Amino acid sequence: MYRAPTMEKREHHRRSIRLPGADYTEAGGYFITVCTAERKEIFGSIENGQVLLTELGIIVRACLIQIPNHFAHASISEYVVMPNHVHVIIALGVGARYIVPSHERARSPERFQKPVKASIPTIIRTFKAAVVRQAGKELGMSGPEIWQRNYFERVLRDGQEYADASRYVMENPMRWEWDAENKRRRHETREEGHDVSCPYGKMN
Numbered sequence: 001m002y003r004a005p006t007m008e009k010r011e012h013h014r015r016s017i018r019l020p021g022a023d024y025t026e027a028g029g030y031f032i033t034v035c036t037a038e039r040k041e042i043f044g045s046i047e048n049g050q051v052l053l054t055e056l057g058i059i060v061r062a063c064l065i066q067i068p069n070h071f072a073h074a075s076i077s078e079y080v081v082m083p084n085h086v087h088v089i090i091a092l093g094v095g096a097r098y099i100v101p102s103h104e105r106a107r108s109p110e111r112f113q114k115p116v117k118a119s120i121p122t123i124i125r126t127f128k129a130a131v132v133r134q135a136g137k138e139l140g141m142s143g144p145e146i147w148q149r150n151y152f153e154r155v156l157r158d159g160q161e162y163a164d165a166s167r168y169v170m171e172n173p174m175r176w177e178w179d180a181e182n183k184r185r186r187h188e189t190r191e192e193g194h195d196v197s198c199p200y201g202k203m204n
Contacts, residue, residue, distance in 0.1 A: 032089075059139075
């Protein structure tokens, strides 16, 4: 953990689930979770509560921490690269930690195939593409082998949500044994009839 947090098939269309009126270019904090294709544990492993990254995981971490170099208004608050997913809190705007969403019409809404410059969706697409390019050069891997198509997002609406998300990110390696993204745990939990969905955010 570091502090500074199947390819799912969709027929014919993609559905974006977002907070009404939230502007995803506005100053504030966003909790993002990006998963590997088919939740494969290709970024590393967990031993004694510590993340041991693979070569691919090292590339993912390097590309992640370079986000502010490409988007000057974005900063990485907390992040962790886990065996089959990445958690990161991205803050837009200098000193921004969280936002209180407005239900008025967003000033710069993003539509499918019409990206908004420097928005959260654009930042995540750029990050994922950078990993694919570097992994292709160094490891001979392609995008479909690495990333799930979509990602999960959560707008951090107040200080408590920010604190909860930050703590979750920092403690994630220590909680891997019980993590819903842990394949072994997910199998056991499904048999017990519990919800195994991502605990933070909605798929975008």
